Amino acid sequence: MRFRVYRTETGGDHRYDTFELDPPSGMTVLGALFEIQERYDESLAFRYSCRGAVCGTCAMLINRIPRLACRTQVHALVKGEEPIHLDSFLAIEQKEIDWDPSTEVLVEPMPHLPVIRDLVVDMDHFFTCYRQTDPVFRAAGPLPEEEQPMAQKEVEALEIYTACILCGACFAACPVNGQNLRYWGPAALAKLYRFHIDPREAGDGSRLATADVPDGWWACEFHGNCHRVCPKYVPPNVAIGKAERELRERKKES
Ligand code: SF4
Ligand code: FES
Known part of the structure; x- marks a missing residue:
């Protein structure tokens, strides 16, 4: 499974890094980010604490929908059974990326808040x-x-x-x-x-x-x-x- 992850660059620019993982059943997006950190790039920044949907710190934009990374299972995302349908909002419309939701998981920082680094926003x-x-x-x-x-x-x-x-x-x-x-x-x-x-x-x-x-x-x-x-x-x-x-x-x- 391919993960497209938002990364910040110096000077306010950003890019999307691509990582290939073979996530086991039940793996969450937060678990996938840990694996990316361990296997590919230890500099990837994201925020978390409880890992149990209690503290609220791991919210990020996953497949263009704000959600908790620790509660979102990756296999459910690419099955095409998206249960959440939102009214469009500007931050989403403005972002253009070549992304295939049937095979890829797109992970970005939450909109409407300044990005500090990678997936970490200033709350x-x-x-x-x-x-x-x-x-x-x-x-x-x-x-x-x-x-x-x-x-x-x-x-x-x-x-x-x-x-x-x-x-x-x-x-x-x-x-x-x-x-x-x-x-x-x-x-x-x-x-x-x-x-x-x-x-x-x-x-x-x-x-x-x-x-x-x-x-x-x-x-x-x-x-x-x-x-x-x-x-x-x-x-x-x-x-x-x-x-x-x-x-x-x-x-x-x-
Ligand atoms: S989505 Fe909003 S109302 Fe719901 S838990 Fe998070 S901050 Fe609270
Ligand atoms: S890590 Fe606490 S809510 Fe996700």
Whole structure:
């Protein structure tokens, strides 16, 4: 199997290196990158930590779709059974490479973030957007003396969003993030919505107001790529839609 891997060069240029591997069944793209490093080129740079789809650090563009390298099996990629279909986004349209998806695996850094080296991107902008939401729990009043269990339904409503591992795949797949550097992006907005619906917080709309700006909730165009690529099935588009609806209602009432 042939791997086409994005490599940076000095002066801001890049090239694609080709590596031939015979991956065993079950090998992941991350495993293939380790083998490339060991057998062909130890200078190949990529990021990882947990190797178990938990830390979110190994997200990269694999066959033109942002995904976790540690969770993506190489044989599934070339079988032509691509389960993810995305609305087109600029960073993908602009890249021209002679690549045959039926026999080759294409590995590139995530779009919409600056490349540091090879497959490693600078996540600073993603986390700056995330921090704009003040993503820490703010209790509505004084902390109770005793444990106050939440209803199962309330826990489930939050869990949809707390599952996020901050991998940035949604940010990389979002057509709006590709066009508008100021857009907060799906992960940040999903997290903000998670605090808005937390029954232990004030629920006074202040969380919604935080992103009630042109580059917050209102910049989303509902392409849905964020939900389609999310390895944890978080639906930021759903959160954003609900937030917009609630904001409109609150404004009508006031
Ligand atoms: S919402 Fe999903 S795709 Fe986006 S950062 Fe979180 S885990 Fe990754
Ligand atoms: S290495 Fe942690 S999510 Fe892939």
